Amino acid sequence: MKTYTMELAGRTLKVDIDRVAKQANGAAFIQYADTTVLSTATASDKPREGIDFFPLSVEFEEKQYSAGKIPGGFNKREGKASENAVLTARVIDRPMRPLFPKDYRNDVTLNNLVLSVDPAARPEIVAMIGTAIATAISDIPFDGPCAMTQMGMINGEFIVNPSQEEWAKGDLKLTVASTSEKVIMIEAGANEISEDKMIEAIYKAHDVNQTIIEFINKMVAEVGKAKHSYTSCAIPEEMFDKIKEIVPPAEMEDAVFTDEKQVREANIKNITEKLEEAFADNEEWLEVLGEAIYQYQKKTVRKMILKDHKRPDGRKIDEIRPLSAEVDLIPRVHGSAMFTRGQTQICDIVTLAPLSEVQRIDGLDENVFEKRYMHHYNFPSYSVGETRPSRGPGRREIGHGALAERALIPVLPSTEEFPYAIRAVSETFESNGSTSMASTCASCMSLMAAGVPIKKMVAGISCGLVTGDTDDDYLVLTDIQGLEDFFGDMDFKVTGTKDGITAIQMDIKIHGLTRPIVEEAIRRTREARFFIMDTCMSKAISEPRPEVNEYAPKIIQISIDPEKIGDVVGQRGKTINEIIERTGVKIDITDDGNVSICGTDKAKMDEAKKMIEIITTDFEKGQFFEGKVVSIKDFGAFIEFAPGKEGMVHISKIANERINHVEDVLTLGDMVKVVCLGEDKMGRISFSIKDAK
Numbered sequence: 146m147k148t149y150t151m152e153l154a155g156r157t158l159k160v161d162i163d164r165v166a167k168q169a170n171g172a173a174f175i176q177y178a179d180t181t182v183l184s185t186a187t188a189s190d191k192p193r194e195g196i197d198f199f200p201l202s203v204e205f206e207e208k209q210y211s212a213g214k215i216p217g218g219f220n221k222r223e224g225k226a227s228e229n230a231v232l233t234a235r236v237i238d239r240p241m242r243p244l245f246p247k248d249y250r251n252d253v254t255l256n257n258l259v260l261s262v263d264p265a266a267r268p269e270i271v272a273m274i275g276t277a278i279a280t281a282i283s284d285i286p287f288d289g290p291c292a293m294t295q296m297g298m299i300n301g302e303f304i305v306n307p308s309q310e311e312w313a314k315g316d317l318k319l320t321v322a323s324t325s326e327k328v329i330m331i332e333a334g335a336n337e338i339s340e341d342k343m344i345e346a347i348y349k350a351h352d353v354n355q356t357i358i359e360f361i362n363k364m365v366a367e368v369g370k371a372k373h374s375y376t377s378c379a380i381p382e383e384m385f386d387k388i389k390e391i392v393p394p395a396e397m398e399d400a401v402f403t404d405e406k407q408v409r410e411a412n413i414k415n416i417t418e419k420l421e422e423a424f425a426d427n428e429e430w431l432e433v434l435g436e437a438i439y440q441y442q443k444k445t446v447r448k449m450i451l452k453d454h455k456r457p458d459g460r461k462i463d464e465i466r467p468l469s470a471e472v473d474l475i476p477r478v479h480g481s482a483m484f485t486r487g488q489t490q491i492c493d494i495v496t497l498a499p500l501s502e503v504q505r506i507d508g509l510d511e512n513v514f515e516k517r518y519m520h521h522y523n524f525p526s527y528s529v530g531e532t533r534p535s536r537g538p539g540r541r542e543i544g545h546g547a548l549a550e551r552a553l554i555p556v557l558p559s560t561e562e563f564p565y566a567i568r569a570v571s572e573t574f575e576s577n578g579s580t581s582m583a584s585t586c587a588s589c590m591s592l593m594a595a596g597v598p599i600k601k602m603v604a605g606i607s608c609g610l611v612t613g614d615t616d617d618d619y620l621v622l623t624d625i626q627g628l629e630d631f632f633g634d635m636d637f638k639v640t641g642t643k644d645g646i647t648a649i650q651m652d653i654k655i656h657g658l659t660r661p662i663v664e665e666a667i668r669r670t671r672e673a674r675f676f677i678m679d680t681c682m683s684k685a686i687s688e689p690r691p692e693v694n695e696y697a698p699k700i701i702q703i704s705i706d707p708e709k710i711g712d713v714v715g716q717r718g719k720t721i722n723e724i725i726e727r728t729g730v731k732i733d734i735t736d737d738g739n740v741s742i743c744g745t746d747k748a749k750m751d752e753a754k755k756m757i758e759i760i761t762t763d764f765e766k767g768q769f770f771e772g773k774v775v776s777i778k779d780f781g782a783f784i785e786f787a788p789g790k791e792g793m794v795h796i797s798k799i800a801n802e803r804i805n806h807v808e809d810v811l812t813l814g815d816m817v818k819v820v821c822l823g824e825d826k827m828g829r830i831s832f833s834i835k836d837a838k
Contacts, residue, residue, distance in 0.1 A: 151356070186253070192378060401445055500560060522570075523538065523572050609637070712789075
C-alpha cells in the first residue's frame, strides 16, 4: 500500500493505493477532510460485440450510512439512484469519456462509493478526483489524467471547493474539469454572474486543477500500470476508399446539406441501401457499414463547415434558426407556453400548489432539504420520429431538467413574495438540437403566463465547435442543430438574463478547449440570448401576469402568535381539520406562525381566514361574533363561534323579555349574532344575544 497526500484549498487530500479493491483495474481510497470515497475503474477483457459506441458506465453510489442515517420509509435498503447521484455521475462522465480511445469497445465501469460525508468537503468533488486517479493508474487505455475543481462565490469572493453550506448559499456553483493544457468540462449555476466574472472563475478553477494533475502524475509514475492493448474497432482505410468510389464526396454533401432532418435521413437511407448492395458479399464490411457511413457524414460536415463556412441548413455561422413563441395554448392548466427554434419545439406547463407540496429530499448531509421549484423534462421517441416504449426518465432527461431548473432558480420570487410550490414540465414535441435551451425559454414564458412574478426574463442557447489540426483552426457555431452536435466537437449551453449568466453546461468530444474558444462561446451565447428575448419571447409575453389564472389555487397569508398555533390545530388536529372540512381549503402553518390558506373559492378562503383570526384573538368585552347554537341547557345555550371555540349565553341574555325555557327562542343549529361580555365566574367566555341586536 502507498499513501499520497496534498493540501487542497485548506484541507488535506489523502489517497491510498493498493489498500482496498485490489482486483479492480484501478482503485483509489480517497479522503478529503473526513469525506471518504472508494473510486474504482474496471474494464472487460474483450470488446462487446455488435456495438458502434464506447460502453462506458459511471456510477455514484450514495449510502445513507455515510451520513449516519438509515433510509426512510418501509424499505430500509437504498433503492434507485437519487437525482443528485445521477447528476453527479453525468458530471464525472462528461470529462472522462473524451479521454478514452475513440475505437475502444471494451466495457468500462467507473464506480464511486461514498463511505462517509463531512459537510466541509462535498462528496461529489472527492468522487470526481478519485475517478480520475483510479483510471489514470489503471491499465485501461486513457489519455489523462484530468482533474476537477468546484468554485463557489460569496460576497464577490471566490471559494475553492466550498463546503456544503458555502455551496448552498453562495452566488456561484461552478465545476470545472481540465487536462494539463485545456478546460474539458464546465457545469455551472449562478446568480446572474457577469460573463467576465464567470471566465475568471473558470480559469481560477483550471489553475487549481493543474496542481491536482501534478499530484496524480506523481502517483502514475510510481504505481501506475502499463496500459493494456485492445482490439481496435477502427474502420479499415480500404473500406473508406471503396465507399468514396461508390458515393463520391459531392453526393454525400448533397445528401447531408439540407435544413429538413427527415429529408437528410431519407438521403442517408438511400446511400446506405446502395452500399449494402455493393458490399453484399463482404460480411466483415457489412458489420461496420453503419459506423463507416456515420464517419463519412462526419468528415463531410466538418470539412464543409470548417473550410467553406457552409452549415448543413445554409445558415450563417452566427445565425439562429427561425423562432416562434406562444402562451396559453393549453386550456385550464395554470400556465403554458410553447417555444420553437427550427425543428426543436418544447411545450412547457406550469402547475402551482401550496408550499406543503414542495419536494423533500433526504440527501447526504445533516438535513432534509426542500425543493420549492421543480423542473421536469420529457423526451418521447416521437419527437425524433422514432418508436420505442416509454420507460420513465433516463439520465439525459434528468440532466436536461436539472439544467433548466438551475437556469430559472435565480429569478424566482421568494416564498414571502409568492407562497407557492412550482412545478414546470417541459414536453419535447420535436427535437433537432438543444432541447434543454428551448426548455429554458419555454419555461420562462410559462412561468410568466402562470402569474409567477419572476424578476427577469431568462433565455438559453447552445454553441457548437468544429476544430482543425491546430488550436487556432476552429469555428464556433451559434445555435447548433442535431447534425452539428453529433458531428461537432462541443455543445456549450449558456442561460441567463440580460444582466448575467444563470447556468452553463459544456460537453465536448475532444481533449479540451483553449481560452479563446471558451471566451468566444460565452460571448456568442450572450448575443444570442438577447436576440431570442427581444425578437421572440418578449413578443409572446413581456412580463409576468399580475395574478395567477382562474384555475390556479389562490393563497392568503396571515401571521399569528406562534404560541396560539396549538389553538388553531386543536387536540389531535381536530380544530384545523374542522376548518378544512367546512371550507374545503388547504392550510399550512409554519413554526414561526405564518399561515397559508389555499383554495379556489375566495369566499371559502375568507371564511377560513376569519375562523383562524377568531381562534387566535384575545377576547375582549364588546367584540361581536356570529355563531351556531351547539348545546342547550336549562340555564342557557352554548354558541360555537369558531371551530373548537364556544361561549355561553345565559338565559337572561337571550331576549329582552323574560323567557322560561331556552327552547322557546333557540333551536340547535340556529345561527345567531352575539356580543362578548368577557369571562364569567367559571372562566368561560360569556355572550349576550339581546345586546348584540
